Amino acid sequence: MKPEEAFNWIVEEVLRRLEARKKRALVIFTGAAIGFNEVMPQIKKLIDMGWNFKFLLSNSAEYVLTPELIKEQLGVKEVILEREVKNPRSLYEDVNYFIIPTLTVNTATKVSLNIADTLVTNLVAHGIMEGIPIVAVKDGCDLKNPTRKQMGMDKTPPAYLAKNQEHLATLEQYGIKLVNSTDLLSSIENNKHSSDSISVDFNKKVLSRSDVIETGSSQGVMYVPSTTIITSLAYDTAKKIGVKIIKK
Numbered sequence: 001m002k003p004e005e006a007f008n009w010i011v012e013e014v015l016r017r018l019e020a021r022k023k024r025a026l027v028i029f030t031g032a033a034i035g036f037n038e039v040m041p042q043i044k045k046l047i048d049m050g051w052n053f054k055f056l057l058s059n060s061a062e063y064v065l066t067p068e069l070i071k072e073q074l075g076v077k078e079v080i081l082e083r084e085v086k087n088p089r090s091l092y093e094d095v096n097y098f099i100i101p102t103l104t105v106n107t108a109t110k111v112s113l114n115i116a117d118t119l120v121t122n123l124v125a126h127g128i129m130e131g132i133p134i135v136a137v138k139d140g141c142d143l144k145n146p147t148r149k150q151m152g153m154d155k156t157p158p159a160y161l162a163k164n165q166e167h168l169a170t171l172e173q174y175g176i177k178l179v180n181s182t183d184l185l186s187s188i189e190n191n192k193h194s195s196d197s198i199s200v201d202f203n204k205k206v207l208s209r210s211d212v213i214e215t216g217s218s219q220g221v222m223y224v225p226s227t228t229i230i231t232s233l234a235y236d237t238a239k240k241i242g243v244k245i246i247k248k
Contacts, residue, residue: 065102
């Protein structure tokens with residue numbers, strides 16, 4: 001292999017690994033069933049798109065949804081059960097996102113009140129405090145969800161409904177992105193782009209391809225002096241990994 005070919009291969013491999021690193025998430029299922037059928041094909045699609053997931057089932061999800069069903073529908077071999085976890089840190093230390101496809105009223109309420117008395121609520125609290133992007137499907141925890149009315153669960157007093165909506169609003173204030181089950185796929189992709197955004201000042205005389213890879217390793221903006229020479233390969237690489245180059 002010629003030196004130039006070897007260099008190009010190394011660059012492409014670095015780009016591939018950088019992109020793969022951005023697609024690592026902890027997927028937390030709690031025991032909500034509403035919206036489950038809608039989110040599963042979207043999670044499968046994300047797997048096909050190259051996302052690397054760890055799947056965690058809460059104690060309630062283990063019985064309501066079952067690990068066998070999760071494995072069958074997603075085509076995965078391993079799911080993690082809450083009762084088996086001995087080292088919570090191993091669940092989140094190498095992920096960039098938390099995804100909660102089924103969020104119960106109980107878990108949503110506890111998180112909004114800063115109660116972290118279970119593994120799941122503890123993990124979510126950690127994610128909030130560490131600034132880890134969290135996307136959660138609200139179908140199961142929103143008492144105003146239309147499916148509840150279809151199931152005959154529409155006798156809730158107004159004051160109780162109002163308190164539920166208050167809790168959901170608090171979750172959003174914490175930075176948790178609440179979405180409908182039908183919007184999970186698009187929300188995760190959009191959230192990935194926005195949460196990966198960076199702003200970098202670059203002050204060298206020449207901006208090369210390797211500079212873009214090293215400095216702009218996640219999507220965002222690189223500000224360079226108006227006198228900086230930007231190579232064509234730098235432009236191409238920036239476009240490929242989603243970095244915008246702006247001259248000051």
